Amino acid sequence: MTDLILLRHAHAEPAAPAKPDSDRPLSEVGWAEAEAAARWLAAQGARPARILCSPARRTRETCRPVVAALGEVEVREEPSIYEAMPGTLLALAEEHADAGCLLLVGHNPGLEHLLALLTTGRSGDARGMAPASVAWLRLADGTRWEPGAAELVRFWSP
DSSP, X not given: OXXXXXXXXXXXXXXXXXXXXXXXXXXXXXXHHHHHHHHHHHHTTOOOSEEEEOSSHHXXXXXXXXXXXXXXXXXXXXXXXXXXXXXXXXXHXXXXXXXXXXXXXXXXXXXXXXXXXXXXXXXXXXXXXXXXXXXXXXXXXXXXXXXXXXXXXXXEOO
């Protein structure tokens, strides 16, 4: 794989008493952000071979307009993305290296720490990814996904 696209879920409704965090839906603003992210990805020519999405409702809902905008793409729900730290996400990228271009739809702080790790070599250099932000990373041919090996080629935030 040479491209890895990270998409943080859009704004979600606040937590509700007696409901699991994973069941929080997107807010009205979140739906608009997810659609804007989908339009941006399509305009940039994103063609992921595979999308891995956290099973949380807010990530699945963020993913819906992306899939609609990008056309036919393999989507897999990946439970390990929920509450994942950079090491887990990096292992997923390596595991799916056959995809050529992989899109991960997940959560902070894992995504922003992975972005920092891949571009600077240190996860503590995270500068933040707002809800619905997209970071598009690229590796040089023959390079592995490892700390400091990626170039940030595009970034978008609503």
